[in-house]
Structure formats: C-alpha cells, structure tokens
Amino acid sequence: MRSFVRAAELGQLQQAADEFGVTQQAVSKRIAALERELDVRLFTRTARGVELTLDGQAFLPHARDVVAGVDRAVAATRPGSRALRIDVLGLRSAQAVVLHDYWRSHPETNLDVVTLRVDDPREAAAAVQAGDIDASFRSVTDAATLPRDVRMIHAFDSPLELLVGPRHPLAAARSLTPAKLRGHRIWVPGIAPRSEWADFYDQLATDFDLRIDAAGPHFGDEVLLDILADSADVATLVGSRDRYLWPANHDLRRIPIVRPTLAYPLSLILPRANPHPGLRAVIDHVARLTPLPATTWRPSWAPASMCSSASKSA
C-alpha cells in the first residue's frame, strides 16, 4: 500500500522504487499483487509512468488512511514519540467516560486509554514514575505514600447512584437520600480489602449507618447485572457517569442519591517533572465538569474541592 500511495503521488513506479530503496521491478510486483488481490486495475501504464484508474482513485484515499493508521499504531508503542497514555480503572468507569468525552471534543489529540488492572494506587504511581503511563486516574487515600517523583492533583468527584432491579422496593424512587438506604442490602463485589474502594465504602457505611457488603469475588459486570435484575433485595452503587447496562439493559434503574450527594473523589497522578504536554488540556477539561452541590459528602481523605483553580497548578 505504501508503494501504491507513493507511486500514485509520483506518477512513476521508478521514482517510488528509488525512494523505497528497491528496484522498479519490486514495486511493479507489489502493485501487481495488490491489483491481483483486489481484482481490479489500479494504474493504467503509459510510456512516461503510471496513471490512476477510477478504481485506483477510489482506492487511494483509503490506502493513505491505512498507511497513516499504521504509522499512528507504531507510534503508539514507541517510547519516544508515543501518544498521551492515561490509565483508568476499567474501560467503563467514570474516568474512562470523562476521557472519552474529552477525546470527542478534541479528536485531534492522540490519546490512548489503558487499564493497569491493579487496585493499588501506589502501583499506578510506580507505573507513572517508570514512564509506562503518562498519568493515572485514582483515588488516593494518603498522598504521603506516593513516591517523590510523582504528584497528584484533584481531578473531579464522581457522584454515586443506586442501581436496582425492577422488583426492588426502592425501584420506583426518582431520587434517594442516604438515610433511605438504611437497612437495605448493598452489594459491591470485587472490592479488594484495604483498597481505596474498601476505605471509601467503610467510611460511607459508618457515616450513614449503611449495610454495604463488599465481600465476594467479582465475576464480571454481566453476572452482577443478572443478579440485580432478578433480585428483590440486592442493590449496588455505581458512579453516575459509569457506563453500565451494556449487554441487554436488563430493565435496571439508576437512582440518583441526593441530600447529600455521595461523591467518590478522583485524582490524577502524574510525574512531577516533565509531564506529557497533552495532560494540561485534559486537566482543564475535567476541571470544567459541572461541580457537585456544596453539601456533597466526601470521604475524610478527599482533597478539598478546588473547582477550576486546579488547572492553574498544572
């Protein structure tokens, strides 16, 4: 395809061959192979070179697209020149959704979203330190435990919603206060002990006298959603921006929690020295997300909400 594109631009196989450092015959065979594979003629051969046929003209932009895509793909892994790479906790998490929003409003940025698949923010910090990733969205319970080379800035707060099946007694509510959850069983599987989420739910249960069951392994979202859809007494908590309900909707309901809103604080871990230049725009973007009400509940270790002033410190 590279040969085809270049030959089409130059109008000659010979020159293209020279540029690629191969013989004219090699390029001729490449084109011939391409034509054989597509079963169309791409060039009309003339005495002074080649000229695109209709099929060739139609093919050319797509071929350009492909070679550019290949270049982007290899650039995405080359340590020196690689795109902005940000770690999130799960591709359907609120962080991922916010990043996706950012990318949609800035489609020109070369952004790769990855998941480290580790719970511990310190491991994420180590990956940032090592340069494996440029930044990581995490909730850091104790900033002092981070390595010296990385720092952390508050990104945004993710408000929680209750997710229940149609037979649950709270299924019809339009919104709920935390007090209304008292006595109901809230099941949040897959929470590693002593992780950032465990701490969060511990405090939440204590402060509002809730019954949050964080035990048991997580067998995947689909299993969880299946159970919720069938159950009349199990509910779970999800971030309002989390992208759930993906497989077959299941007729589940998301019910906002208010007075106070419950917020899970998310910070961005980034290197103290030479952060990726593209990070600035991302930070600005998350800082402009609609702020939560002043009465919002946050865990004790949450950083003070900085609103849009956070971007200044980047």
Added chain:
Amino acid sequence: MRSFVRAAELGQLQQAADEFGVTQQAVSKRIAALERELDVRLFTRTARGVELTLDGQAFLPHARDVVAGVDRAVAATRPGSRALRIDVLGLRSAQAVVLHDYWRSHPETNLDVVTLRVDDPREAAAAVQAGDIDASFRSVTDAATLPRDVRMIHAFDSPLELLVGPRHPLAAARSLTPAKLRGHRIWVPGIAPRSEWADFYDQLATDFDLRIDAAGPHFGDEVLLDILADSADVATLVGSRDRYLWPANHDLRRIPIVRPTLAYPLSLILPRANPHPGLRAVIDHVARLTPLPATTWRPSWAPASMCSSASKSA
C-alpha cells in the same frame, strides 16, 4: 494485525487461530513478529490465554483502525459493495468542493470522489452506464445525446468570478457587472473545442460582447496563476466555489460578477435504473445550496432552475 486484534478480543491465541483457520503456532508467530517489529511486548502470556500489556492496550485501537481501514479500502474497489463513487471535473472544481462540504456534514457516508479526466459529458454518461461510476457532475448541452439508460437532473449553478492579478486595471473593484468586462482580455486556457465549456464561453462572449480567449493548452494551474499574477491585462474566469489559489496565493483577487450573475449550470448524470442509494442524500444536499438571484444569466441550454424540488424526482 488482524490476528492481534482478534486474539486480544478473545483473550486466546488458540481460538483466534481456529477462527482464521490456521494453527495456534502460526498465530503465535504472527504476534511474535509484530512484537519484534514494534520492539515491545503486546501480550503477557498466562496459563489460560493471553492478556494485553499496556503497550498492547495502546496499540489495540490503532490496530482496529488499520484493519477497518483495510476493509474499507478493499470495499472501495469491489464492484458489488463499493462506496458511492462520483466523478467531478478536477479535484478543485466547484463540484468537488460541494461534495467535500457534503462529506464533512455526513462523515459517515463512504464517498469516493474520482475524476474521469475526460471532457465529453457523453463519455461520462457512458461510464455511468457501464457502472464504473455512480454519478457524474457535468454540464450537458444537449440532453438528447445521452444514452437511454442514464438520466440527468439539474444539480446547482456555479457563479463565476473574475480572477486578476494586482496590476490589472479591475483589480480594485469590489464587484463587476459583465458590461465592465467589455474590452478586457479574458483568457481561459485548456478549453477543448466543441466541449461544454467552449459552448458556454461562446454564448457568454456573444451575449455580452466579451473577448474570451479560449485558445492554447493548459499547462497547469500554477502556470496560469503565475501569468495572471504578473500580467496587467490578462484576467480569467473561475467558479466562486473553485478551490484555486493553492500554491502561494500570488496576491490574486477574485471579483464577483453581478447584475447579472453569470452561472455555469451543473447537472448530475446518474443511471435511470437502480441509482446508488447514497445519491439521494447528495442530491438533497446540493439542492439546498443557496440559490442564485432570479436575474442570473445562464446559457440557453441550461435547464430551468428547479430549486429544491429537484430532489423529489430522485
């Protein structure tokens, strides 16, 4: 790359190999070759399959992009399932610009713009008839000469502007009436005798008593622009939507012509039976272009301006 994408989705080389109808070892070698070429590890191998590394995660969407691009590329040439293919007279012509506008407002359409490189509308009609292209923007002086299998509908009128260099006596005008052009030399090179353009300029010269010099070969836009920029007495006519002034601007001026506006009529030639379904939207789009004033001059063979009702007949 296909193997990589599929293996990443399935989490196993084995299954991917089964799908591709090759052995597991073959896929393993493909992945290994990719990793060697990129000089990164894409998968971590586990006992129950493979899992993406960070680099692999970053690479995956780009790889998906590439394979999708390849699929689009081959689809663009396959006769059965190919994209909407429309012929225009030059990639910088008003027709091409209008199509580009259309594509920008409907990025999802798979549109290929090609140039047949023939002047004669009947040749374009033959290409439409043969199925080489789905439609062609042309100015047809005599609809009766078209083959029975194709038909023609009015697309839009392209208003003309005068293009002059800074030293030309008319260079300072904000707009001009055709009468003001009288006596000035207008040079329109590259017009084949008895072509649609030749007829157009003949009538124009006659109706307004102008001096239009259509002789001489066309050595390319750059040469024409060079000559215009230097000359104090040569001007030319261009469509207001034509994408000229491309190389280095040359300090040329485009001066609209009004009272009356001079319009070059463009029709769309399309097959009478089974036109490409995507054509409807294109026709609707060009029909919605801002109409020209009622006093607009058109050549005698121009179809009556149908405004937006043209789309009905598609």
Added chain:
DNA sequence: GGCGAGCCACAACCACCGGTTGTGGGTACG
C-alpha cells in the same frame, strides 16, 4: 523515419518469510 532514452512487464533465480507438524513447559482444576 529511425534511434535512443525512459518507462514498465515478464522470466529466472534465490533467500527468507510464514505456514505446517511435533514437542515441551507452565498453570489451573478436579
């Protein structure tokens, strides 16, 4: 008009890529 200069295509040749089969190592599970 004949001739040389550029092109591209075809033929023959050969290295190596990309598939095959066979086998071994590692991990999870009953």
Added chain:
DNA sequence: CGTACCCACAACCGGTGGTTGTGGCTCGCC
C-alpha cells in the same frame, strides 16, 4: 497429583517477495 489446556520453540517446507536480466512500448529528437 494427574489431566487438560494453552503458549513457545524446533525442524521442515512451499511460496512470497526480493534480485538481475531482458524485452516491448512510447515518446521526443536528430
């Protein structure tokens, strides 16, 4: 603790994709 399953490595082999050599074709120029 054996079994099942998956991936990697080795040896092998045909075909792809490069090379050199050559021929045909079309310009443009004496």
